[in-house]
Amino acid sequence: MKRLPLAILVAAFCLFLAWSVALRQALLFLVGIGLGAVLAGARFGFTTGWRRLIEQRDPSGVLAQLVLLAIAAAVSMPLLAAYPTDLGAALGPPSISLLVGAFVFGACMQVADGCGSGTLYKAGLGIPLNMAILPLFAIGSFLGSATLDRWLALGALPPYGLVAHFGAPAALLLTLAGLALVGFGVVRWAGRAAPLWNRKLLWGAVLLAALAALNLVIAGQPWGIVYGFGLWAAKLATAAHLFDPSANAFWSEPVNAATLAQSVFLDVTSITNIGILAGALWIAAGKPAAVAKPMNATQWTVGLIAGLLLGYSSRLAFGCNIGAMVSGISTGSLHGWIWVPMAFLGSLIGVRVRRRYAF
Template sequence: MARLPLTLLMAAFAIWLAWFVSLRQAILFVVGIGMGGVLAGARFGFTTGWRRLIEERDASGVMAQLLLLAVAAACSIPLLAMFPGDLAAALGPPSISLLIGAFVFGASMQIADGCGSGTLYKAGLGIPLNMGILPVFALGSFLGSAHLDKWLALGAIQPVGLVDLYGPTVALALTALGLVLIAFVVRRWSGSTARWYDRKLFIGAVLLAVLAVLNLLIAGQPWGVVYGFGLWFAKIATATGMFDPAQNAFWSQPGNFNALSQTVFLDVTSITNIGIMAGALWISVRKKPAAEPLSNRQWLIGIVAGFLLGYSSRLAFGCNVGAMVSGISTGSLHGWIWVVMAFGGSLIGVRLRRRYGF
């Protein structure tokens, strides 16, 4: 499809959303388009950035991610303090499920070559593996949410929000200190002569941070990805009679139960997910990446990894976006725990990826 007809189609959908759903959802769709365009245009991959640091000692991707976190936190934490009743932080409970889920997610994303946002924008670019992974990611996310209460029963504490605990000034200072420490460790580990700056990635980081803050202001909640995936499959399972949400601890919660009865276009996570794929598709018209053909064995391993991505991300209360970007930038302790465990998983995932020839 040429870019002009695609642009007109996206504009028509935004107008339809504004007229028949809500103006907020139309604006969020446009924000999602921006996210997808930046992710695809800058090839801003959370997964790739970690892998390049591990394999090549190239710190540029991770440094760009730290810049994204710093800018987003500098805006989001004061906003949360100013509007406590209108804006919510991305809080998740420190738990056994978080530790296991983040570790498995970190390993799986390296094999599948994409996290939540990476799977979305690469599917939008038309990369076959990520297109195949998307539906099993949704299935895994749904099953993870349906089993979440059993995982939390293994051990969990209440979510810890730095803004509520210490106030915005201390919360922001602690967040900045944590990011500086990570940057120092990354530079020491990669070596003083290693590459640490990429202009395109740094510009992408700032743009993504701005879009993430806009998402927080417009939606009233931080940027997320995996909830939308789980909701899509939960709707299918409920509509076909395979699942009774009233009997499930997660989906019987009022907000989640209502989401199942409403149009998917009212869900803020779903509408930005759709926007991300649309933005990536718009980029792919002129910049379609080449994809290496995969063997049947690689396809099978990739699909299994995609399922684990969905399942583990629900146990870990988010992916690189929902747990890391949104968690850390809004002062959630679980975001920091997620990073440590997911990076540990990535150390193994990179080796498995190499072993199976991806």
Template sequence: MKNRLALTTVFVAFTVFLFWFVSIRQSLLFLVGIGLGAVLAGARFGFTTGWRDLIERRDASGVFAQLFLLAVAAAFSMPLLASFPSELSAALGPPSISLLVGALVFGGAMQIADGCGSGTLYKAGLGIPLNMAILPVFALGSFLGSVNLGWWLELGHVQPVGLVEEVGLSAAMGLTYLGLIIFALGAWWWSKTSSVSRSLFNKTLLIGAVLIALLAVLNLVIAGQPWGVVYGFGLWAAKIAQAGHLFDPAANAFWSQPVNATALQQSVFLDLTSITNIGILAGALWIFSRNKTGKANKLSGKQWVVGIIAGFLLGYSSRLAFGCNVGAMVSGISTGSVHGWIWVVMAFLGSLIGVRIRRYFGF
């Protein structure tokens, strides 16, 4: 109880600090982040775990919850984007070689590391040792991925495609829900191959899905852009590299872009993604203070090395793929980006490989 009170006091103080010295928007986004972290940790809403349960146990309840999340988020996000095209932006990414490779590698690495972008954040907030160790190498990988992104895009890419803008609101929503239905039928069919009968619906995960979807929409309205995770990681590492004179942002295709160059120069508290990430850590930490998660499984030295390498690959590949399960899948699909659908297919193929590697190393 004392720990929770102390944490609540710190969070309130930081919210007031942001409100007074930074901006109202950043203070609100911090609160949204706390909500996301608390729901993710409280419901144990794992994108990675949901996919692994489907692959290994033929349990589709986690995937069904994610599809429900996407359905709810799209129901609000797409009409908002259509009504306020100048004020709000979709999570667009270009279909490209980098997207195909990045999503495939990310899908495998997240199974080995037992966490995607949001999963790494909230599990680090819960005090899980491997995810705490992965967080800095995830940031390093994301930064190096951004540095190399120009080269990857030269291998081949086309312009981003946003369904709301290209085909209109009604058609965009129709295509999105058709895609979600097809994925749901696929997950249901896969689950039917199991000899064990399991429910497709998990009440806790479904409640978590609704809350996460609404918080993601709130993030869109407040920030003017969809919920993301990966950019904040890369920015943190880029700031450290710049401070150490380890790279010249003006000579890099990604960091010389005006919006990224500005982010490097200004306080991290002004970055929209970073402040939400900090909130997710805080929300998960609050859940941890209320209900200790217990001791994590003890890992061998080999498992630690494999996990850390996977964490680095998470960061690098997520930058190439223009997002993780949050930025590419949740925000991409719910705001009508075609690259989000490509990401899901490639990441799931990667997960098929990743669960086998995870099993091989005894995680």
């Protein structure tokens, strides 16, 4: 698609949101466009950064992610402390569900070549595997939400927020210290095999942090991906009379039941997800179509199964690289710090599976 007709469609949708839904939703759509454009333009892949560290000892992607986390935390934590009733942190309970979900997600994102945000922006760029995975991700996220209560019954602790327990200054100091320690370990492990910094990724980190802060202020909650996916599939399943939300622990909760009953355009996560797709489309517009490596039937089968498991495991883990890692850590949630090592352990397995099937 050319950029002019795409710009007309984006402008029309934005006006529709502002006029018929809410000005907030129009603003969040614009934030989502910015997120998608930065992710696609900088090729800011969380999955790729981890894989390059594991396989090539290239720390530049992971270090850029640490910069993103540090800037986002420096902005978000004071805001959460100043406006505790208006803004919420991305809190998730430390649980068996979190441990299993993060590990499986880390493995599957390497096989599927994308986390939540990666699947979105690569689908927007027209990459066939990610386009095929996107609906499966949504189905998996819905199935994960529908069975989440059974996983939590295996053992869970209450969510723990650093800002609420220690205050913003101490929470930020602890977070920055933790990020610095991780960065030191990454640099030591990588050695001198590759440059430490990538300018494009660093600019991407700064812009993503700024946009994530805008999302927090406008939406009243941190940037997320997975909830929107699960909501889309839940709406379709409910409309087709395949699912009774009133009989399900997750979707019968008042907040989730209300979200399921109302227009999808009122859901803040869905609007930013749509914006990310639009932003990636803008980057791809007017350029030659993305050339993907041909895949055989076995590769397609493994990739699509990984995509379904991505959605399921991300719901068990209370988020993906965005909802659990970026938003969780930057808003002081303990579960984000648990998610990262478990997902990285999963990635160690995932890169081997990816290599085994020659993705």
